Amino acid sequence: MEKQTLHATSFQYNENGKSYDVTFHANKGFSSLATSRLTADSVANEKVQKAYVALMPYETKIMEWLSQSSDNGQKYLENPILAIQNADIGIPQDVIQMIKEASDVLLTTIKK
Structure with missing residues (x-):
């Protein structure tokens, strides 16, 4: 079951x-994460x-x-960074690299 609108896309994941x-929601996406305090x-x-x-324009x-x-x-769902990198949708490599580094820092911080 796939359903798309301008602001959401839905599918079944097995x-x-x-x-x-x-369901992925555009209006609940990156902007909320950009202002979140995820760790101390x-x-x-x-x-x-x-x-x-940096990712919001995409x-x-x-x-x-x-x-x-x-x-x-x-x-x-399985690997968002790798997925968007391989999607070839025009996200510059420096933005992908920034996302990778932020993800690594976040994971390291959470595991402390």
Whole structure:
């Protein structure tokens, strides 16, 4: 079941024999993460915020790519950074790198 609108795309995701309905919302996307304080570490928060601000101009392209097939959504759920890097939707490599670095810092901070 796939459903797309200008602001959302939905599909079914299957994992370990279970099926889940997944919806990505553009209006609940990157902008909320860009202003969130995800950890008590201000340096990690700043890196994540800068990375999401850099990614915000590409949110519509990501939503369009997600709405093209449930396979794209599944790839995004499994590894969002790799998925958008491989999607070839015009996100510059420096923005992808910024997202990778922010993700690494966030994961390291959370594991402390």
